[in-house]
Amino acid sequence: MAAELLKAENLTVGYGDRAVLHGVSFTIERGDFLGVMGPNGSGKTTLLKTFLGLLKPLSGTIESFSPGDKHLLFGYVPQRESLDYHFPVTALEVALMGRFGRIGLFRRPGAQDAAFALDCLRQTHMESFAERPYRALSGGQKQRVLISRALASEPEILLLDEPTNGMDMVSERAIMELLSDLQKEKNATIVFVTHLLSTIERYAHRAALITSEGELLIGQKSEIMTPEVMTKAYKPR
Amino acid sequence: MMDVWALPFFQHIVLAGLFVAIGLSPLSVYVVLRRIVFSGAAVAEVASAAVALAVLFQIAPFPLALTLTVVTFLALSRLADTTRLPPETLVGMLYAGGSAASVLLIVKAPRGEADILNILFGNILTVEPSILWAMAIIFALVLILQIVAAKEFLISAYDPDMGRTLGIHVNL
Numbered sequence: 001m002a003a004e005l006l007k008a009e010n011l012t013v014g015y016g017d018r019a020v021l022h023g024v025s026f027t028i029e030r031g032d033f034l035g036v037m038g039p040n041g042s043g044k045t046t047l048l049k050t051f052l053g054l055l056k057p058l059s060g061t062i063e064s065f066s067p068g069d070k071h072l073l074f075g076y077v078p079q080r081e082s083l084d085y086h087f088p089v090t091a092l093e094v095a096l097m098g099r100f101g102r103i104g105l106f107r108r109p110g111a112q113d114a115a116f117a118l119d120c121l122r123q124t125h126m127e128s129f130a131e132r133p134y135r136a137l138s139g140g141q142k143q144r145v146l147i148s149r150a151l152a153s154e155p156e157i158l159l160l161d162e163p164t165n166g167m168d169m170v171s172e173r174a175i176m177e178l179l180s181d182l183q184k185e186k187n188a189t190i191v192f193v194t195h196l197l198s199t200i201e202r203y204a205h206r207a208a209l210i211t212s213e214g215e216l217l218i219g220q221k222s223e224i225m226t227p228e229v230m231t232k233a234y235k236p237r
Numbered sequence: 238m239m240d241v242w243a244l245p246f247f248q249h250i251v252l253a254g255l256f257v258a259i260g261l262s263p264l265s266v267y268v269v270l271r272r273i274v275f276s277g278a279a280v281a282e283v284a285s286a287a288v289a290l291a292v293l294f295q296i297a298p299f300p301l302a303l304t305l306t307v308v309t310f311l312a313l314s315r316l317a318d319t320t321r322l323p324p325e326t327l328v329g330m331l332y333a334g335g336s337a338a339s340v341l342l343i344v345k346a347p348r349g350e351a352d353i354l355n356i357l358f359g360n361i362l363t364v365e366p367s368i369l370w371a372m373a374i375i376f377a378l379v380l381i382l383q384i385v386a387a388k389e390f391l392i393s394a395y396d397p398d399m400g401r402t403l404g405i406h407v408n409l
Contacts, residue, residue, distance in 0.1 A: 015321055052402050076402045083396055084270055097396070100388050101403030108388065153403060 002029035004065050005072060005157055005189055006051060011060035013043060013050040019058050020046050024216035026208070028157070031187045033180075034218075035200030038210030039234055044193040045079075047210070048159055051191070052076055066156060075155030077146045079162050085135045091145045092130040095121050098152025120148040124178060140171035147178065158182075160192040164199060172196075176203045201225060209233050249364045253372060260376025263383055270394035275328045276310075282335025283309050285353075289342035292353055314408050 006028040014020045020043030028034060038044050049055045050062065052074050064072035075098070095117040096109050103109055109117075121127045124144040129137060134145060143163055150158055163179070164172040180203050182188045194200060200207050200221065207225055208218040211233040217224055241247045268274060287305040291298035313331060317324055343353055383390055392400035393407040400407040 016319065049398075052398070054398055054401055071404070074402045076399055078396065078398055082398075087270060087395060089395075097388075097392055097399065098403075100392050100400070100405060103388065105389070106385050149399075 002031055004028070005030055005032075006062065006064050008062045009060055011050070011062055012058040013046050013055065014058050015046065015055070017058075020214055021210060021216055022214045023060065024218075025060075026216065026218045028189065028191065030156075030189050031183070032189050032191070033183045033203070033205040034191045034208055035204030035206070036191065036193045036208040036210070037195060037197060037200055039212050040195070042210040042212060043214070044195075044210060045161055047216075048161055048191070048193055051159060072157065073153060073155045075150030075153050075158040077143075077150045077158065077160040077163060079165060080139065080142050080146055081166075083146075087135070089134050090131050091121065091126060091134055091137065091141075091148075092117060094134050094145050095130075095148040095152050098149040101153055117148070117152045120151040121145070123151060123182070124148045138171070139167055140174060143167075143171075143175055144178065147175075151182075157189040157191065160190070162194060163192055164194065164196065172199065179203070197225065197230075246362060246364075249366070249369060250361050252369055253361055253364045256369070256372040256376050260372070260379050264379065267390050267394035271324060271397075273324050273328050275325065275332060279328045279332040279335060280306055280310070282332050282339060286335045286338035286342060289339050289346060289353055292346045293342055318408065 004027050008027075009025045010023050011025065012019050012022050020041075036044050036047065046055060050057055066072040092114070096113060098120065099109055099113040099117060103113065118127060118130055121130050121144075124147050126141065126144045126148060129141060129145075134142065137145065147158075147160075147163070150160075158179075160179070164175050167175065176199055179190055179192070183190050192204075204221065206219065207221045208216060209224050209229065210216055212235060217229060217233070223229075268276065283306050284302045287302035288298045290305075291301045309331065313327055317327055320327075346353065389400075389405060389407075392403070392405055397407040
């Protein structure tokens with residue numbers, strides 16, 4: 001049996017007093033490749049931010065488990081539109097930000113950190129773009145750089161918010177193939193949010209569906225991605 | 238033609254301007270990145286309201302203005318984490334609220350507008366050497382802090398959520 005990394009019990013999440021997801025319980029195990037889907041505004045990103053500790057649960061508990069009783073290390077890939085495109089940083093400097101949590105307060109990244117960040121760019125096939133300005137990269141290339149940045153933090157679990165949003169089919173496929181390879185080669189634990197059912201169908205091992213009623217259904221794809229469940233989840237409120 | 242550079246007050250003006258430019262321009266990069274460019278205007282309005290309050294109750298304006306401004310912006314920082322409103326909206330609300338409070342309090346103040354305007358708006362032509370020293374020390378500290386904590390400033394401004402997940406304190 002795989003080791004548990006995250007365990008939620010009777011979890012309610014939302015902003016302020018407004019709950020978007022009510023009383024859900026589930027576990028995420030090491031090596032999981034979980035795709036989270038749901039209608040717009042159903043709480044996919046809110047759930048992800050609660051995993052990350054950026055939002056406090058309105059009620060219930062969420063526990064994380066890491067060897068040696070350390071804090072579970074998350075690698076976060078935000079929606080790339082949330083970052084300022086005009087800021088003059090190179091792809092390598094963006095990837096290097098992933099090392100900041102390991103360097104210590106007021107210390108500067110050293111040559112080893114730069115080498116590690118470059119290696120992460122290599123893993124996402126972006127090594128040759130290391131010195132290019134981040135703003136000059138395409139959407140798919142930016143996404144690869146953000147995945148490199150998340151990898152640079154040496155995470156135990158990768159959380160990605162709409163990693164293929166706004167991409168054409170070729171770029172989308174390339175990103176998902178990259179994640180799929182990372183999962184297979186390193187037994188990485190990956191949770192990604194998407195509104196593309198086909199992406200989950202093709203790549204994820206398990207599926208989570210947030211319904212318009214604020215329920216979370218989680219399980220094997222064959223159990224979740226049925227016409228009956230989908231109709232219930234996506235029916236207008 | 239008279240050599241203006243020989244005039245002490247002119248030298249003071251140039252030095253004061255240089256200190257402001259050198260001390261604050263690197264910081265402005267992070268202010269733009271966090272999309273709180275109007276926070277400077279909002280600070281001035283909150284400080285104005287505090288000065289008006291101090292004049293109304295006849296207490297020392299500087300300590301009250303400093304305290305109220307710092308407390309207001311710490312509260313704003315906390316609020317930004319718990320609401321989905323964009324930072325520009327919060328700063329805008331503070332700007333409008335500060336302006337309105339200033340006007341209402343100035344009207345109520347017994348010595349009226351003249352005293353308050355004297356306190357609120359300085360004049361660069363009258364900058365004294367003691368003020369220049371204070372500026373030099375404060376801006377040097379600001380610059381040193383930005384150099385020492387460069388990566389903390391960068392991640393806090395560029396991607397605060399990522400910073401939090403890395404365990405970096407992105408808020409005060």
